[in-house]
Amino acid sequence: MGYSVKVENLSVVFGTDEQKKEALKLIEEGHSQAEIKDMIGATVANKEISFEINENELFVIVGLSGSGKSTFIRTLNLLNIPTAGKIIVDGKDITTFNKEELRAYRRNDVSMIFQHFGLFSHRSVIANVEYPLEIQGIEKKKRHEKAMEAIERVGLAGWEDYLPKELSGGMRQRVGLARALTNDPKLMLMDEPYSALDPLIRRDMQNELLALEDDIERTIVFITHDMNEAFRMGDRIALMKDGEVVQIGTPDVFFDSPANDYVRDFIADVDKSRILKVRKCHEKGFPWTDHRVDRP
Numbered sequence: 001m002g003y004s005v006k007v008e009n010l011s012v013v014f015g016t017d018e019q020k021k022e023a024l025k026l027i028e029e030g031h032s033q034a035e036i037k038d039m040i041g042a043t044v045a046n047k048e049i050s051f052e053i054n055e056n057e058l059f060v061i062v063g064l065s066g067s068g069k070s071t072f073i074r075t076l077n078l079l080n081i082p083t084a085g086k087i088i089v090d091g092k093d094i095t096t097f098n099k100e101e102l103r104a105y106r107r108n109d110v111s112m113i114f115q116h117f118g119l120f121s122h123r124s125v126i127a128n129v130e131y132p133l134e135i136q137g138i139e140k141k142k143r144h145e146k147a148m149e150a151i152e153r154v155g156l157a158g159w160e161d162y163l164p165k166e167l168s169g170g171m172r173q174r175v176g177l178a179r180a181l182t183n184d185p186k187l188m189l190m191d192e193p194y195s196a197l198d199p200l201i202r203r204d205m206q207n208e209l210l211a212l213e214d215d216i217e218r219t220i221v222f223i224t225h226d227m228n229e230a231f232r233m234g235d236r237i238a239l240m241k242d243g244e245v246v247q248i249g250t251p252d253v254f255f256d257s258p259a260n261d262y263v264r265d266f267i268a269d270v271d272k273s274r275i276l277k278v279r280k281c282h283e284k285g286f287p288w289t290d291h292r293v294d295r296p
């Protein structure tokens, strides 16, 4: 079962300790991100965010550049420390974790995929995919088996001994995905993983993630600035603006009752027919085999 995530009144402020304290006071008094920036120079990247992500949900966060998406997802594994608020993952407030608990959480429970996967260039595909298991101290044979499973899952069987530089961009993304899968995380955090891909490969990867989500029970938080991608992928979507969440809901909720003009504008260009199509395929179990990767 994938983990649930409950965020309560989360604010993340970038600045000195003094600025953070001051910013929290100003937030409470109802000042906006821009006002606080003007008044004291601190950046309120996330402002009083509260919502819940359900077990096994594919939850998408969308918003313009600078709206606070990366800050939010990085806070879910404490790469950013909340200035205020709680983050309850699977019933435990991770902001209270000590060093040991945090290390265990990062190793065993959660994995993060960044926009550029940061593969080790001198390591083969399989050595990259094995890495999370290596730092868990898992013995070689078991490690190898698990890594091969993940490699097969993303359609890269036969490529395990190649170096990242011998792979196309899309294939490298798959290696990153395989690596994020090896420790069998209950919570997978993906920060704009597909934004560098060309449209065809991107659609493949989207479909694969949907199939993967059907296959294994896990919770996925997926960030994008592309509303079409958001609506194609998400069970529910949160739209962020200026560090705050403007609206949360299923695609239907956004279409049927947009919260305000900002939301209306944001979804104006979404191709509704295409979204419904993909979601239908997903419900039917989209064929996992539709990879546009040439096998060696």
Ligand SMILES: Nc1ncnc2c1ncn2[C@@H]1O[C@H](COP(=O)(O)OP(=O)(O)OP(=O)(O)O)[C@@H](O)[C@H]1O
Pocket: 014, 015, 043, 044, 045, 063, 064, 065, 066, 067, 068, 069, 070, 071, 072, 225
């Ligand atoms: N480490 C940091 N120190 C100071 N300010 C930061 C830091 N990280 C982010 N910010 C600021 O917080 C705000 C939100 O940034 P964030 O990276 O979360 O946005 P984003 O929605 O992910 O944008 P993008 O779509 O461009 O990736 C921005 O104003 C940014 O300058």
Ligand SMILES: [Mg+2]
Pocket: 069, 070, 071
């Ligand atoms: Mg970002």
